[in-house]
Amino acid sequence: MHIRYTSRVGHIVRSSRYSSFRSSVFRRGIRIPPQYLLDDYTPRYMMLQQDSVDEKQAAAERHLRNCNLCPHNCSVDRYTTTGFCALGAERVPVATIAPHFGEESCITGTNGSGTVFFASCNLRCAFCQNYDISHVKDAGEMLTAEEVGGWMVKLQDLGGCHNINLVTPEHVVPVVAKAIVRAREEGLRIPVVYNTSSFDSVESLKLLDGLVDIYLADFKLWSPETAKRLLKSEKYPSTAREAIVEMTGQVGVLKFTGDGLAKQGVLIRHLIMPNYVEESKAIMRFIAEEVDKDSFVHIMSQYFPSGHVGRKSARGSGVRYEDINRQISDEEEEAVWKAAREVGLWRFNQAEQLAGYS
Numbered sequence: 001m002h003i004r005y006t007s008r009v010g011h012i013v014r015s016s017r018y019s020s021f022r023s024s025v026f027r028r029g030i031r032i033p034p035q036y037l038l039d040d041y042t043p044r045y046m047m048l049q050q051d052s053v054d055e056k057q058a059a060a061e062r063h064l065r066n067c068n069l070c071p072h073n074c075s076v077d078r079y080t081t082t083g084f085c086a087l088g089a090e091r092v093p094v095a096t097i098a099p100h101f102g103e104e105s106c107i108t109g110t111n112g113s114g115t116v117f118f119a120s121c122n123l124r125c126a127f128c129q130n131y132d133i134s135h136v137k138d139a140g141e142m143l144t145a146e147e148v149g150g151w152m153v154k155l156q157d158l159g160g161c162h163n164i165n166l167v168t169p170e171h172v173v174p175v176v177a178k179a180i181v182r183a184r185e186e187g188l189r190i191p192v193v194y195n196t197s198s199f200d201s202v203e204s205l206k207l208l209d210g211l212v213d214i215y216l217a218d219f220k221l222w223s224p225e226t227a228k229r230l231l232k233s234e235k236y237p238s239t240a241r242e243a244i245v246e247m248t249g250q251v252g253v254l255k256f257t258g259d260g261l262a263k264q265g266v267l268i269r270h271l272i273m274p275n276y277v278e279e280s281k282a283i284m285r286f287i288a289e290e291v292d293k294d295s296f297v298h299i300m301s302q303y304f305p306s307g308h309v310g311r312k313s314a315r316g317s318g319v320r321y322e323d324i325n326r327q328i329s330d331e332e333e334e335a336v337w338k339a340a341r342e343v344g345l346w347r348f349n350q351a352e353q354l355a356g357y358s
Helices: 019-025 050-065 145-157 170-185 202-208 224-230 236-251 277-291 330-342
Strands: 002-005 012-015 091-100 113-118 141-144 164-167 192-196 214-218 255-257 262-271 296-300
Touching: 050 170, 050 202, 091 145, 091 170, 113 145, 141 145, 145 164, 145 170, 170 192, 170 202, 202 236, 214 236, 224 236, 236 262, 236 277, 262 277, 277 330, 296 330
Parallel strands: 113 164, 164 192, 192 214, 214 262, 262 296
Antiparallel strands: 002 012, 091 113, 091 141, 255 262
């Protein structure tokens, strides 16, 4: 029985919409190389000893008292003041809690990914497609770590979700860590997905080590100059490189169980941007040469102008960010795919690789 959430945080109703589809999908074959196939899987947080769990919670508290987990390095006591994210210590803004069917098929499966979508963000991407909740102050409902942990268990028990998907969590990592610990105590038994822009410090990721099973890591842009203009942080490219290397060191490349569901590892996403194909090519080289040629990569072509892109210029001449005020061309997409294959990448998020869910 599928559970569908009809409001952003709260009310649930029952639906059998996916029941027939679910039974047919599990009978279909999947094609996964055996070295990436797991016989079974136990979430990493389930294997932590209690002393490690206690240390995670203590570390989360220390970071809240002197917050340097985000690359902005605000060094503020979030119990008394706020930094770049304008958030305190005890409550975090949550825009949506629901089974989600829009992720990669190996994450979504048939019952959906149990999404906790945090509002606010530690980047200010000019083209943000979630501008209404990521850039707007006071978006979302303020929840405690205990409440977030409780919702994780509901997504598992009532929604039947395959995993817990924490979206845009970079600025609330201490609370996320405490929420996962609380959910574990209340019976959470499914993998945790950390769905990030990769604007995470290594210290932040070390706090999550042992709590997270899958990293869904974006790598947006390569050059500091472009990142400063479009993401409002010239530190983004170097931060993302360090973060993705750290993530892969923790959980390895993406692996699956026999039902075609991802259970552990890193899935690297890259959204092709119009007029920035050379940056895409550099990102593909980095993944192959400095991360792992066996990395599971999702090359995305669905960019469309959003956020501030295409708005009238303050100077009254033309529109803002005119260079990215269009969708990508077929030639741009083909160039990135060619570059990815030429550097030796071969595990892509394509239908023929996970036929059971595509």
